[in-house]
Amino acid sequence: MTDITLYNTAHRRKEPFRPIDPSNVRMYVCGPTVYDRAHLGNARPVVVFDTLYRLLRHVYGADHVTYVRNFTDVDDKINARAAETGRSIREITDETSRWYLDDMAALGALEPDHMPRATEWIAQMVEMIAGLIARGHAYEAEGHVLFRVRSYKDYGALSGRSVDDMIAGARVEVAPYKEDPMDFVLWKPSSDDLPGWDSPWGRGRPGWHIECSAMSFELLGESFDIHGGGNDLQFPHHENEIAQSRCMGHGFANVWMHNEMLQVEGKKMSKSLGNFFTVRDLLDQGIPGEVIRFVFLSTHYRKPMDWTAEKAREAEATLRKWYRLADQGPDGQEVYRPVVNALADDLNTHLALSELHQLAHAGDVGTLRSSMQFLGLMADGIPVWAKEEGPSGEVAALIEDLLADRKRARTEKDFARADAIRDAFAAAGVIVKDTAEGAEWELSPDFDLAKLEALK
Numbered sequence: 001m002t003d004i005t006l007y008n009t010a011h012r013r014k015e016p017f018r019p020i021d022p023s024n025v026r027m028y029v030c031g032p033t034v035y036d037r038a039h040l041g042n043a044r045p046v047v048v049f050d051t052l053y054r055l056l057r058h059v060y061g062a063d064h065v066t067y068v069r070n071f072t073d074v075d076d077k078i079n080a081r082a083a084e085t086g087r088s089i090r091e092i093t094d095e096t097s098r099w100y101l102d103d104m105a106a107l108g109a110l111e112p113d114h115m116p117r118a119t120e121w122i123a124q125m126v127e128m129i130a131g132l133i134a135r136g137h138a139y140e141a142e143g144h145v146l147f148r149v150r151s152y153k154d155y156g157a158l159s160g161r162s163v164d165d166m167i168a169g170a171r172v173e174v175a176p177y178k179e180d181p182m183d184f185v186l187w188k189p190s191s192d193d194l195p196g197w198d199s200p201w202g203r204g205r206p207g208w209h210i211e212c213s214a215m216s217f218e219l220l221g222e223s224f225d226i227h228g229g230g231n232d233l234q235f236p237h238h239e240n241e242i243a244q245s246r247c248m249g250h251g252f253a254n255v256w257m258h259n260e261m262l263q264v265e266g267k268k269m270s271k272s273l274g275n276f277f278t279v280r281d282l283l284d285q286g287i288p289g290e291v292i293r294f295v296f297l298s299t300h301y302r303k304p305m306d307w308t309a310e311k312a313r314e315a316e317a318t319l320r321k322w323y324r325l326a327d328q329g330p331d332g333q334e335v336y337r338p339v340v341n342a343l344a345d346d347l348n349t350h351l352a353l354s355e356l357h358q359l360a361h362a363g364d365v366g367t368l369r370s371s372m373q374f375l376g377l378m379a380d381g382i383p384v385w386a387k388e389e390g391p392s393g394e395v396a397a398l399i400e401d402l403l404a405d406r407k408r409a410r411t412e413k414d415f416a417r418a419d420a421i422r423d424a425f426a427a428a429g430v431i432v433k434d435t436a437e438g439a440e441w442e443l444s445p446d447f448d449l450a451k452l453e454a455l456k
């Protein structure tokens with residue numbers, strides 16, 4: 001069996017992965033708050049943990065892995081969106097959840113085995129909150145229930161910081177009913193115009209953190225193998241989840257995995273900063289989902305990354321080449337061992353892609369096909385966009401620009417430049433024919449975009 005090694009944030013090192021029960025490997029990933037289209041940053045954990053899910057299914061068997069990802073469908077941002085638009089909360093959360101699943105499917109992400117909506121698990125949250133009060137880890141104050149952070153001595157262990165350091169660095173809400181500014185909300189009262197459920201503490205709604213503790217417990221049990229999410233959730237969300245579940249006497253998650261952020265000019269892409277574009281924006285611009293997935297896979301999940309048009313162009317050119325080859329491959333070949341091994345080493349997706357380059361280079365079309373399927377780059381055969389004749393608009397525009405540049409160089413008798421362009425076309429596999437009507441060109445099967453981009 002393949003040995004998997006994963007970086008465990010909780011211990012800040014790579015560790016051999018040993019599931020609690022190899023016949024049911026269990027993973028929980030924090031899902032979206034559903035009030036708006038997912039931005040490209042939100043898609044990063046989806047692709048990262050989908051890749052891990054695929055690896056686990058490959059190693060332990062598809063029926064021996066349980067993947068849970070929630071929908072947060074009760075939240076003040078959702079209430080605000082409903083108030084702004086005059087639409088009902090349910091309409092907004094239903095529509096947004098559907099969009100989310102469509103957009104993520106376009107990126108080749110498999111659906112998790114369970115996708116619990118928080119509002120369907122309120123009774124279980126209430127029960128857990130009552131349990132925390134009974135154990136002295138929570139208290140009721142003015143219709144709120146708060147978690148008593150100082151009652152959990154390991155608080156902060158995941159981030160490796162002390163409670164006092166965290167208070168200093170965080171925006172903690174100071175409220176008169178809190179015993180300590182660090183205490184966080186498990187339950188809060190709802191006015192009549194807001195969603196609310198009856199509880200021992202009056203009509204109200206749950207805090208965000210308790211959702212994940214309650215739903216992971218119900219669907220995966222007291223202890224499970226992997227808990228994932230973006231590293232922006234590490235504190236406070238994941239520290240709070242750990243505090244709640246451990247104080248209930250649960251073992252909770254063994255391995256904590258966090259993806260780094262998708263950035264825009266050095267800053268996290270986020271709704272609050274307004275520096276975002278959605279997955280749907282890219283798809284609508286004609287950028288295929290496979291290209292977006294490829295760009296994600298080319299950077300390791302623990303490194304920050306940017307989205308650039310150039311990365312998308314290169315990914316598209318590579319994928320077109322691979323699809324042309326894989327199209328000739330028989331189905332049902334084994335996945336290439338080095339590709340599996342690359343993922344088994346803390347999801348080294350960059351290395352996995354280099355292994356695919358090797359396969360393409362060697363012309364092993366059947367193994368290329370099965371390995372692309374394994375990485376989620378090829379669901380049902382060759383995607384339609386890759387079957388269409390000719391390269392994408394972006395590649396064509398680049399070639400046309402270079403041809404214009406060559407013409408100018410010739411007119412200006414800059415033969416060095418004209419020759420450099422000619423040589424680069426030859427090296428990149430662009431076949432140029434000069435005709436009376438001007439230059440005509442086509443791509444040879446081993447077209448290599450990188451060799452052209454070097455010229456720009």
Ligand SMILES: Nc1ncnc2c1ncn2[C@@H]1O[C@H](COP(=O)(O)OP(=O)(O)OP(=O)(O)O)[C@@H](O)[C@H]1O
Pocket residue numbers: 030031032033034040041042043044045229230231232233259260261262263268269270271272
């Ligand atoms: N820029 C980003 N890069 C990578 N992952 C991100 C990024 N922004 C959010 N995520 C992840 O997306 C997932 C869904 O989170 P959620 O719906 O709470 O996003 P969000 O908090 O609304 O986004 P934002 O931070 O833009 O408001 C979480 O796992 C979160 O860590």
Ligand SMILES: [Zn+2]
Pocket residue numbers: 029030031212237241
């Ligand atoms: Zn969570």
